[in-house]
Amino acid sequence: MSTTTPTAPPASGAATKAALFHPTVARLTHRALLGRRRAMILFALPALLVIIAVAVRTLTGADDTTAGAILGTFALGTMVPLIGVIAGTGAIGPEIDDGSVVYLLAKPVPRPTIIITKLLVAIGVTVAFSAIPILLAGFLLNGNSQQIAVGYAVAAAIASIAYSALFLLFGTITRHAVVFGLVYALVWESLFGNLVPGARTLSIQQWALALGQKAAAEGAISSDVQLPLAVGLLVALTAGATWYASRRLKALTLAGEE
Amino acid sequence: MTTLSIDHVSRWFGNVVAVNDITMTIGPGVTGLLGPNGAGKSTLINMMGGFLAPSNGSVTLDGTTIWRNAGIYRHIGIVPEREAMYDFLTGREFVVANAELHGLGRKEAARALATVEMEYAQDRKISTYSKGMRQRVKMASALVHDPSVLLLDEPFNGMDPRQRMQLMELLRRMGDQGRTVLFSSHILEEVEQLASHIEVVVAGRHAASGDFRKIRRLMTDRPHRYLVRSDNDRALAGALIADPSTSGIEVDLAEGALRIQAVDFARFTALLPRVARDHGIRLLTVSPSDESLESVFSYLVAA
Ligand SMILES: Nc1ncnc2c1ncn2[C@@H]1O[C@H](COP(=O)(O)OP(=O)(O)O)[C@@H](O)[C@H]1O
Ligand SMILES: [Mg+2]
Numbered sequence: 001m002s003t004t005t006p007t008a009p010p011a012s013g014a015a016t017k018a019a020l021f022h023p024t025v026a027r028l029t030h031r032a033l034l035g036r037r038r039a040m041i042l043f044a045l046p047a048l049l050v051i052i053a054v055a056v057r058t059l060t061g062a063d064d065t066t067a068g069a070i071l072g073t074f075a076l077g078t079m080v081p082l083i084g085v086i087a088g089t090g091a092i093g094p095e096i097d098d099g100s101v102v103y104l105l106a107k108p109v110p111r112p113t114i115i116i117t118k119l120l121v122a123i124g125v126t127v128a129f130s131a132i133p134i135l136l137a138g139f140l141l142n143g144n145s146q147q148i149a150v151g152y153a154v155a156a157a158i159a160s161i162a163y164s165a166l167f168l169l170f171g172t173i174t175r176h177a178v179v180f181g182l183v184y185a186l187v188w189e190s191l192f193g194n195l196v197p198g199a200r201t202l203s204i205q206q207w208a209l210a211l212g213q214k215a216a217a218e219g220a221i222s223s224d225v226q227l228p229l230a231v232g233l234l235v236a237l238t239a240g241a242t243w244y245a246s247r248r249l250k251a252l253t254l255a256g257e258e
Numbered sequence: 259m260t261t262l263s264i265d266h267v268s269r270w271f272g273n274v275v276a277v278n279d280i281t282m283t284i285g286p287g288v289t290g291l292l293g294p295n296g297a298g299k300s301t302l303i304n305m306m307g308g309f310l311a312p313s314n315g316s317v318t319l320d321g322t323t324i325w326r327n328a329g330i331y332r333h334i335g336i337v338p339e340r341e342a343m344y345d346f347l348t349g350r351e352f353v354v355a356n357a358e359l360h361g362l363g364r365k366e367a368a369r370a371l372a373t374v375e376m377e378y379a380q381d382r383k384i385s386t387y388s389k390g391m392r393q394r395v396k397m398a399s400a401l402v403h404d405p406s407v408l409l410l411d412e413p414f415n416g417m418d419p420r421q422r423m424q425l426m427e428l429l430r431r432m433g434d435q436g437r438t439v440l441f442s443s444h445i446l447e448e449v450e451q452l453a454s455h456i457e458v459v460v461a462g463r464h465a466a467s468g469d470f471r472k473i474r475r476l477m478t479d480r481p482h483r484y485l486v487r488s489d490n491d492r493a494l495a496g497a498l499i500a501d502p503s504t505s506g507i508e509v510d511l512a513e514g515a516l517r518i519q520a521v522d523f524a525r526f527t528a529l530l531p532r533v534a535r536d537h538g539i540r541l542l543t544v545s546p547s548d549e550s551l552e553s554v555f556s557y558l559v560a561a
Contacts (some may be wrong), residue, residue, distance in 0.1 A: 024358040028344060035346045098342035103352075103399060106307065106336045107359040108329050250326055254309040254338075 022109060025117040033090050033125055041086055042125070045079045046133030053137035064148060067141035068220065071134060071152040076205060076212075080130045080156050081163055081185030087125040088167025089177040091118040092245075097175055099254060112246040119168055119242055126160035151216025159208035162234050165241040166204070172248035200224040207234045259320045259333035260406050260438045261285050262306055267315035269301050276301040278462035279315070284440050288433035290453030291442040292473075298462040299442035300339060303411045306440070307336045319407065332360075335400030339411035341392065343384050349395045350380035356399040370398040374428065390421035397428070408432060410441040414448055426452045450474070481505055482523050487515045487543035488534065497533045504529075515543065 033039060052074070056066060092115075095101040104114060134156045138149020166184070170177035192199040193206070200206045201224065209223035210230035223230065262284040269277040277298040291299050304310035305317045308324045308331070317324050324330050344352055350371065357367040371380050374394040379387070384395065393413060400408060410429075414422050429452060433439045443449050449456055450470040458466040458473060466476055488494050495507045495516055503522035510517050520526035534541050 022359070024355050028347075028355060031346060032344065099338065099340040100342040100344060102309065102336065102338045102340075103343065103356060104359065105309070105328075106331050106334070106400075107356075108331045108361075109359055110328060250328075251311070252309070253311065254304055 020113055020116045021120065022113050022117050025104065025109070025114055026121050028104070029091050029118050029121040030125075032094065033087060033121065036090065036094070038086055038090060042083060042129045045083060046129050049075055049079060049133050049137045050140065053140040057140055057142075062142040062145065064142055064146055064220070067138060067145075067148050068152075070141065071138055071148065072209075072221070075130070075134045075137065076152055076155055076159065076208070077190060078186075080126070080134075080159050081189065081205070082182075083130045084122075084126050084160060084163025085167050085178060085181035085185060087122040087129075088164045089171040089181055091122040091164075091168055091171065093171035093175075093177045096172065096252070101252070102254060105249070105252060111249040112242075115168070115172075115242055115246045115249055119164055119245075122164035122168055123161050126164050127157050130160060131156035146217035146220040148216055148220050151212040151221045154215040155208040155212030155221070158211045158234065159204050162204045162207065162238050165238040165245075169241040169245040169248075172245045172252070197224065201229075202233075204234075204237070206230070259322075260436070261320050262407065262438060262440070263316075263318045263321075264302070264306070265316045265318070267302075267305065267312045267317060269298075269305060269310065269313045275462050277305070277312075277459075280459070280462075280464045281315075282457055282464060282467065284438060284455075284457070286433070286436045286438050287454045288429055288439045288441070288452055289455045289457060290449035291440060291457050291459060292444070292446065292449045293442075293459035293465075294444050296461075297444075297459045299444075299459055300411055302459065303409055303440070303442055307334065307409050332403065333405055334407045334409065335403070335405035337393075337396045337400045337408070337410040337413055339415070341389075343392065343396065345385040346383065348381050348383055349376055349387070349391075349398075352384055352395060353380075353398045353402060357402045360403040362403060366402050366404075367398075370402040371395075373401055374398045375424070389416040390418060393417060393421070393425065397425070405437070407438045408440070410439070412443060413441050414443060414445075422448075446473075446477075481519045481521050482526070482546060484518045484520065484526075485510075485513070485515050485543065485545050486518055486530070486541065487513075489540045489542065490537075491516050493537055494534065494539050497537055498529070501525075501529055501533075 034042070052070060056070065060066060092101070095104070131153045135149050135153035138144055138152055142148060144150060163185075167177065167181045170180050174180060188199065189203045189205050193203050206223050206225045207230035209221060210225050210227045213221045213223050214227065264280055264282050267277060267280050268275065280302065291302065293299050301310065305312050306324065308327065311325045319330060319333060322330060344355070347355065350367065353367040353371055354364055357363055357370070371377050374397050376391065376394050376398060379391060384392065387395065413425060417425065429439050429441065433454065441452070454469065456468060456470055456473045457464065466473055486494070491509060495509065498504045498518065499507050503520055503525040504518060505521045506519040508517040530544065531541070
């Protein structure tokens with residue numbers, strides 16, 4: 001075993017081993033995400049939000065309650081999780097489905113590096129297509145009165161991290177990650193969240209609102225979860241999902257055409 | 259790092275046993291993994307490539323376990339069977355990305371693209387490539403880090419004869435350089451032309467192993483079976499059984515035919531028409547009853 005073949009490449013492992021971010025993985029993920037047809041929704045939803053903001057402002061004038069309702073219900077409640085589903089599952093799911101992930105995995109790159117890089121890309125895309133448009137829409141709606149625009153933008157950015165981690169994990173677990181993601185986002189968070197108060201404790205949206213509450217003026221945004229608990233759950237979910245996704249990738253099985 | 263060892267390996271999917279207690283060693287040179295569809299070739303190659311855990315037994319490269327060992331890919335290059343690649347990239351971008359994932363760069367990518375003679379189309383999107391071009395770019399991505407082991411699942415599928423010849427030549431060269439090259443195929447001729455060593459797998463079991471002469475002999479020196487119908491089966495059977503080239507005759511009443519087993523292929527094919535003519539018997543059907551690859555292989559398993 002100690003014999004080195006002339007074809008063996010130089011042992012350059014040390015440098016790549018430590019890094020948690022691989023620029024090549026990021027480039028491939030980013031291009032795949034924005035190149036797919038699904039990516040149209042990434043552009044369509046924020047555009048819709050901005051159009052609504054302009055229309056509402058023009059028709060009804062600046063109003064904090066209306067602004068909070070639009071940003072809370074449509075933007076944070078629907079748009080952020082949808083974009084999170086597209087970016088989170090899209091960062092890895094399609095590659096696993098069609099088998100092209102082989103080209104990433106047949107490399108001496110640590111699996112956590114692949115997952116963390118993909119997570120960062122998914123977060124970046126979700127923030128860019130949700131938190132930033134929300135900030136813009138907030139300013140258009142009421143000129144950031146009561147820091148409502150900033151508050152919801154902060155909540156959206158925080159939610160982007162947790163959604164990305166959760167939906168990336170879904171992408172490593174099931175071919176139907178998009179469906180599961182939508183069920184979680186729309187059925188669990190929106191529907192049960194509204195019907196069963198307890199369900200809100202386990203809702204990324206509520207955790208994110210707890211942080212948004214801090215960023216906005218007193219009483220402008222409210223959450224059902226206390227800040228320390230929200231932060232703890234956000235960190236635990238993000239870290240746990242990322243860890244488990246790495247484990248899934250380490251043992252990823254590519255069987256026949258079945 | 260050049261010797262792949264498969265030691266008492268089984269793999270099942272639910273109730274299906276895809277690979278059944280196979281032991282084999284694959285060393286430098288070109289080895290062909292031959293078997294009919296569903297034999298377990300892809301399952302074996304996936305286990306050797308670290309993309310499938312054996313249910314039982316071990317798969318190692320020079321003693322190092324392959325499953326869940328990302329470091330092993332410094333030594334292994336993989337050419338998957340599936341078509342999917344990063345189709346939105348150009349061939350060059352794809353191979354450069356593969357190089358970068360190995361900690362290498364443009365220089366190595368350019369060398370690999372030259373090796374597979376794809377420079378002329380390297381700036382076109384992969385989505386515009388033909389099957390053969392895809393195969394060559396896949397090959398370049400697998401060669402970019404100069405691996406000592408190369409695994410290819412059905413690499414010749416869908417290639418035209420010229421592309422096939424080019425790839426064979428390339429793989430032969432890789433084998434001559436002392437690399438371990440393993441490819442799978444369900445076509446005997448393909449394997450014979452290229453592989454210096456052949457491993458035959460049938461229905462998940464290791465059926466035979468050796469150079470092509472040995473495999474050929476196993477396949478041709480076996481009793482051939484024929485299904486024969488005539489206007490007088492009884493008389494024909496009586497006349498044929500007297501000859502040493504015929505080792506057994508069965509009257510299949512259900513089929514209304516004779517099942518004849520011939521040990522001497524050449525002699526029997528000359529004998530049959532002569533006997534029929536001499537006895538005034540009209541032959542209605544003469545068909546080899548086991549010429550399909552599957553039956554050739556099941557013979558090997560039984561042997
Ligand atoms: N993921 C899977 N789930 C269930 N059965 C499978 C799976 N992969 C392969 N098989 C079965 O295992 C057997 C061997 O398949 P495979 O290794 O693909 O054969 P080959 O590559 O020789 O055609 C077949 O019967 C196939 O149906
Ligand atoms: Mg196969």
